[in-house]
Amino acid sequence: MGRPCQNGRSAGIPRGLGMIKGKEIMRLQSTAVLVGLALAAATGAALAHHSFAMFDAEHPIEVSGTVKEFRFVSPHTILIVTVKGDDGVEKEWILEGGAPGLQVREGLTSKSLKPGDEVTVTINPLHSGAEGGSYQPTQVKFKDGRLVAAPKQ
Numbered sequence: 001m002g003r004p005c006q007n008g009r010s011a012g013i014p015r016g017l018g019m020i021k022g023k024e025i026m027r028l029q030s031t032a033v034l035v036g037l038a039l040a041a042a043t044g045a046a047l048a049h050h051s052f053a054m055f056d057a058e059h060p061i062e063v064s065g066t067v068k069e070f071r072f073v074s075p076h077t078i079l080i081v082t083v084k085g086d087d088g089v090e091k092e093w094i095l096e097g098g099a100p101g102l103q104v105r106e107g108l109t110s111k112s113l114k115p116g117d118e119v120t121v122t123i124n125p126l127h128s129g130a131e132g133g134s135y136q137p138t139q140v141k142f143k144d145g146r147l148v149a150a151p152k153q
Contacts, residue, residue: 055124055134063093063133064143067117072100072110079135081119094132095123107149108137118143 065083077097084090097103100110113119121140123133137149 052124052134054126054128056127057124059125060122061125061133062120062122064120065090065093065118067113067115067119068092069115070110070113072103075099077103077108079113079121079140081121083131091131093123095121095135096132097135097137103137103149106137108140112137112148113140119148 063081063083065081067079068082069078069080071078071080077100079095079097081093081095082090083093097108098106103109119140119142121135123135123139125133138147140148142148
């Protein structure tokens with residue numbers, strides 16, 4: 001520490017901090033630990049958000065329908081496809097893709113799909129059985145069989 005001054009404080013320590021007692025130091029250390037734990041917990045929640053564990057990668061399925069909407073946004077692209085079921089009832093399937101930057105590397109852009117496009121998509125469905133899943137750009141085809149995206153070489 002610095003040299004003592006006339007008022008008993010050490011030189012270089014701002015007024016009021018030179019007289020911190022042991023209990024106060026412990027309280028400051030405890031607060032710092034709690035703040036650190038809170039930040040660590042928040043980081044874990046953010047990482048959990050980016051998990052694809054809700055999708056069944058072991059049993060991919062194919063869905064065909066009409067693009068209702070394509071959102072090329074972070075953190076994940078969203079493709080909404082209207083699919084007609086075996087019973088004739090139309091349902092919206094919400095499909096989650098990777099981040100736009102990753103999608104571009106796979107050849108998908110914000111202009112690749114538009115409402116009204118007829119597509120077939122191989123997806124990893126939701127474990128819950130609800131209408132939805134995850135998709136990869138190279139697994140999206142137009143009705144005529146052309147790939148929507150071609151990976152950049």
